[in-house]
Amino acid sequence: MRFSEAMQTVTRHGDHWQATVSEDWLQGRSAFGGLQAALALRAMREQVPADMPLRSLQVTFIAPVPAGRVTILSQRLREGRSAIQVEASLCDGAQTLCRLLGVFGSARPSALHIQPVQAPVASATVQEVAYVEGRLPAFTQHFRARWLRGDLPFGGGHQRDSVLQLSLRDEGPVDETHVLAYADFIPPIALSMFAVPTPGSSLTWMLELLRDRYNDLGLDDWRVDAELIAARDGYTNQSVMLWGPRGEPVALSRQSMVVFG
Numbered sequence: 001m002r003f004s005e006a007m008q009t010v011t012r013h014g015d016h017w018q019a020t021v022s023e024d025w026l027q028g029r030s031a032f033g034g035l036q037a038a039l040a041l042r043a044m045r046e047q048v049p050a051d052m053p054l055r056s057l058q059v060t061f062i063a064p065v066p067a068g069r070v071t072i073l074s075q076r077l078r079e080g081r082s083a084i085q086v087e088a089s090l091c092d093g094a095q096t097l098c099r100l101l102g103v104f105g106s107a108r109p110s111a112l113h114i115q116p117v118q119a120p121v122a123s124a125t126v127q128e129v130a131y132v133e134g135r136l137p138a139f140t141q142h143f144r145a146r147w148l149r150g151d152l153p154f155g156g157g158h159q160r161d162s163v164l165q166l167s168l169r170d171e172g173p174v175d176e177t178h179v180l181a182y183a184d185f186i187p188p189i190a191l192s193m194f195a196v197p198t199p200g201s202s203l204t205w206m207l208e209l210l211r212d213r214y215n216d217l218g219l220d221d222w223r224v225d226a227e228l229i230a231a232r233d234g235y236t237n238q239s240v241m242l243w244g245p246r247g248e249p250v251a252l253s254r255q256s257m258v259v260f261g
Contacts, residue, residue: 017072030064032139034184038177156195189228198261
């Protein structure tokens with residue numbers, strides 16, 4: 001199931017939504033975090049005007065989201081003059097699996113306009129990471145990834161930063177849900193410091209979006225600049241700067257993760 005097809009499974013049923021997670025979008029026992037957030041965002045989007053951009057999103061991963069049907073609950077929390085706060089939850093019966101809080105905001109008049117500038121990375125012919133069933137998480141088959149800098153997971157490396165070139169195997173226009181998929185693709189950099197496969201997962205995720213629209217961006221050759229900020233007691237903190245295909249600043253991301261090693 002392509003990403004765009006997964007988004008189309010989100011349907012409203014009275015006071016809730018339902019969506020389908022297919023096996024090919026799993027990351028171990030749970031759905032890929034970027035997909036979880038994107039499914040919830042589809043429901044949240046129905047709570048606000050279509051032309052009001054998503055400005056920030058907070059995500060807490062509580063329990064695994066297995067393949068199959070998942071229920072989405074969503075409601076407005078507060079509406080101000082220019083911003084609306086919306087929450088959503090992915091649920092399995094009475095169990096909350098993932099909780100999200102989004103802030104949607106209209107543009108305001110301002111004298112400030114400051115944008116990050118993409119730093120160059122040494123050009124080199126880098127081989128695409130080939131998907132091998134059973135060795136890589138299932139969801140990675142939907143992406144084409146090249147490590148331009150940094151170490152691959154379980155390579156026993158020491159670098160604290162990574163730069164990836166990333167494409168999504170899909171068709172159609174880009175929207176805010178794609179941003180979530182690109183921003184969450186990179187695994188914990190800490191895993192590249194282990195020489196053997198070691199489990200890891202995300203606890204919380206904060207995303208700040210830097211654009212109002214995305215349909216002028218293609219699906220190929222996005223860039224992910226990631227840095228391991230800290231690691232201690234089995235917990236790691238990682239930041240990401242996400243760039244569009246032509247070096248456009250798209251989003252800032254920060255995740256708190258756990259590693260079991």
